[in-house]
Amino acid sequence: xxxxxxxxxxxxxxxxxxxxxxxxxxxxxxxxxxxxxxxxxxxxxxxxxxxxxxxxxxxxxxxxxxxxxxxxxxxxxxxxxxxxxxxxxxxxxxxxxxxxxxxxxxxxxxxxxxxxxxxxxxxxxxxxxxxxxxxxxxxxxxxxxxxxxxxxxxxxxxxxxxxxxxxxxxxxxxxxxxxxxxxxxxxxxxxxxxxxxxxxxxxxxxx
Amino acid sequence: xxxxxxxxxxxxxxxxxxxxxxxxxxxxxxxxxxxxxxxxxxxxxxxxxxxxxxxxxxxxxxxxxxxxxxxxxxxxxxxxxxxxxxxxxxxxxxxxxxxxxxxxxxxxxxxxxxxxxxxxxxxxxxxxxxxxxxxxxxxxxxxxxxxxxxxxxx
Numbered sequence: 001x002x003x004x005x006x007x008x009x010x011x012x013x014x015x016x017x018x019x020x021x022x023x024x025x026x027x028x029x030x031x032x033x034x035x036x037x038x039x040x041x042x043x044x045x046x047x048x049x050x051x052x053x054x055x056x057x058x059x060x061x062x063x064x065x066x067x068x069x070x071x072x073x074x075x076x077x078x079x080x081x082x083x084x085x086x087x088x089x090x091x092x093x094x095x096x097x098x099x100x101x102x103x104x105x106x107x108x109x110x111x112x113x114x115x116x117x118x119x120x121x122x123x124x125x126x127x128x129x130x131x132x133x134x135x136x137x138x139x140x141x142x143x144x145x146x147x148x149x150x151x152x153x154x155x156x157x158x159x160x161x162x163x164x165x166x167x168x169x170x171x172x173x174x175x176x177x178x179x180x181x182x183x184x185x186x187x188x189x190x191x192x193x194x195x196x197x198x199x200x201x202x203x204x205x206x207x
Numbered sequence: 208x209x210x211x212x213x214x215x216x217x218x219x220x221x222x223x224x225x226x227x228x229x230x231x232x233x234x235x236x237x238x239x240x241x242x243x244x245x246x247x248x249x250x251x252x253x254x255x256x257x258x259x260x261x262x263x264x265x266x267x268x269x270x271x272x273x274x275x276x277x278x279x280x281x282x283x284x285x286x287x288x289x290x291x292x293x294x295x296x297x298x299x300x301x302x303x304x305x306x307x308x309x310x311x312x313x314x315x316x317x318x319x320x321x322x323x324x325x326x327x328x329x330x331x332x333x334x335x336x337x338x339x340x341x342x343x344x345x346x347x348x349x350x351x352x353x354x355x356x357x358x359x360x361x
Contacts, residue, residue, distance in 0.1 A: 024341065166331060166337035168339055176324045
């Protein structure tokens with residue numbers, strides 16, 4: 001198995017989870033929370049691990065103040081915009097790495113938003129559990145948004161949102177699932193788990 | 208007199224060329240329609256033979272799982288994701304499963320291989336036990352699949 005995959009969103013990183021990550025072929029992982037950092041040292045040599053922050057904002061002032069507090073050169077910064085104006089504003093901010101699409105803010109992403117995202121080359125982040133375990137109404141909305149994203153040729157990144165050892169999904173399974181359930185071309189799905197997140201993580205890699 | 212005749216001839220030539228162009232365009236459309244019909248008929252007549260594919264996998268679970276538990280979990284997940292209709296077209300069968308190593312081989316139709324791999328990997332509970340199923344390799348023969356269950360490292 002070639003080790004070329006990257007996960008842009010792991011909710012919890014423990015020693016066991018990172019070991020399984022490595023076995024499944026992941027080399028780059030962005031962690032929201034690290035469990036006992038000293039224990040991760042031996043795994044660190046094989047896997048690149050960086051910190052990650054998700055900012056949920058409903059107005060621009062909140063977002064601005066949150067961004068000033070974050071060390072964005074060492075951390076992956078993801079914004080979860082709750083309003084259209086926040087979504088538009090965060091797209092052209094260079095400190096923001098990705099913009100998160102969830103069932104709660106799906107209406108924020110319209111044609112205009114995708115146009116701006118294409119202009120500023122900002123990738124869209126989607127979490128795999130949202131794509132797989134949501135209700136059929138939400139899945140329908142996700143299908144439309146992903147289709148729009150593909151037509152605009154915007155970068156897509158997929159995060160597994162792993163919380164425990166058994167939440168982990170094999171990268172090939174994610175690619176096949178996105179391909180069969182959402183008609184996303186296999187090439188795009190592969191890029192969403194390899195090239196795009198790996199570049200983002202490698203940029204934040206310490207040293 | 209000669210001028211008038213020439214003018215009439217010219218008009219006639221123009222009219223005939225116009226009529227010819229119209230007829231040719233109509234003919235072109237007709238030819239296109241007929242070729243489309245012939246192609247569609249050929250496509251409906253040529254049914255692909257479903258070939259078998261063998262998926263070698265390993266299960267990482269809290270406790271050891273049994274053959275029946277695994278088949279139940281995989282079939283229900285497949286039906287949940289892709290409907291019963293796709294399930295019998297894919298016809299997945301658990302050919303062998305070693306309960307001591309927790310490795311096995313599934314047989315599936317080549318047309319629905321992607322669907323099956325997606326469903327297999329998304330099984331999260333087998334008989335009430337938390338699990339991660341890792342598809343290791345796909346082969347075309349059972350012999351090679353048997354070899355891989357022993358040889359593949361994970």
